[in-house]
Amino acid sequence: MTAAEHFFRFGQSEGRSPNAALDLTAYLAANDDVRAAVEAGTFDALTHLLTYGFAEGRDLGNGVRLTDFAADSAFTDAVAAQDAHAALARMAAVAPFFPDFQAPAGWQPATDTPIPTDFTPVDGAVLRVPAGVEIPEGMTLSRDVFLPYLTxxxxxxxxxxxxxxxxxxxxxxxxxxxxxxxxxxxxxAAGPAAEIALGDASLAAPAGALDGTAVTGTGTVILSGLEAGTDLSGRPPAST
Structure with a gap:
């Protein structure tokens, strides 16, 4: 039995949320009409989401709106096919990467959480890699989809x-x-460095910050806080 199947069989009746991307309490708090219908016994929160919320682009109440997925074919195709499992899985995979996503209390993404490089955002939207998620070596994320990041x-x-x-x-x-x-x-930096491989970038630093650290590459080093007449002859090289 998959995690999704377990939820639909047992978790839903126990008032649980199916994944970290969906807090049903927050969903109700963000949608007064849905909360009123749930309190009246018309349906439960998840049934509304699966039946109406996807198509209506509802606010999930955790910093993510379902309209944020409007350009993503993996999500919209699942909704069109009425495949609730696939839609929820896609939402769970991408939602933590939205800059305004509010994680449930105590929840942290795994360091090896897959990065949704195939996600298509709506115009003007971007994703951010959450703190704690490691970007695999050699992977470069498109600036069209992801906010700037530094490793x-x-x-x-x-x-x-x-x-x-x-x-x-x-x-x-x-x-x-x-x-x-x-x-x-x-x-x-994760550890001590005897050398900074600068490449062709520019590096600005207080003069004392580079003491004992060589800088190699063709880029430019800009030192601040030097007194007039300071002897630089003994400092590490700025380029090679």
Whole structure:
């Protein structure tokens, strides 16, 4: 028996929600007419969602509206085929990636949660990778679908950047760790680095933040906080 089948057999009657993307209490709170009908005994919340809510583009009450899925064929095809299991599964797979998604109390996505790279958002909408979800090595997410993100990896004390964020990278040393920011996304280096492989990017940092760390690549390093006449001859190279 699948998780979805178990829910439809037992969980629904026990007042449970079928997945983290759907909080039936929040659904009722966001839809007064549905709540009134449920209180009158006309139907239960999930039956309304499956029968009417999908087609009506209802607000789920957790920062996600079903109209957010209007351009996604995997969802709309499931709704058109009246395949509730498939529609709920698609909603569960994508909803946590909406920037305004409000997760249930105590819920955290697994680090290996699949990233819905095949999702088609409505015009002007984008997804965000939730905190704690790891982006597989070598995967680059389209800026047409996902908000800018920055990755920082350290292997054999060589630090490298990844992700689809663009523009200048800024560096701060906080309690001995290196914190990098690009397009508003901040990432803490997972370990000590003797070298920063900058590539062709630009890096801005306080002068002291790079002490003991070499910077290689063809990019530009902008140091702040230097006093006039500071001797840079002993500092790590800024490029190779």
């Amino acid at each position: 920082v990896t350290v292997e054999e004390e060589v630090l490298r950047f990844g992700g689809n964020a663009e523009g200048e990278i800024t560096l701060q040393r906080v309690d001995g760790t290196l914190v990098f920011t690009r397009e508003g996304e901040s990432v803490t």
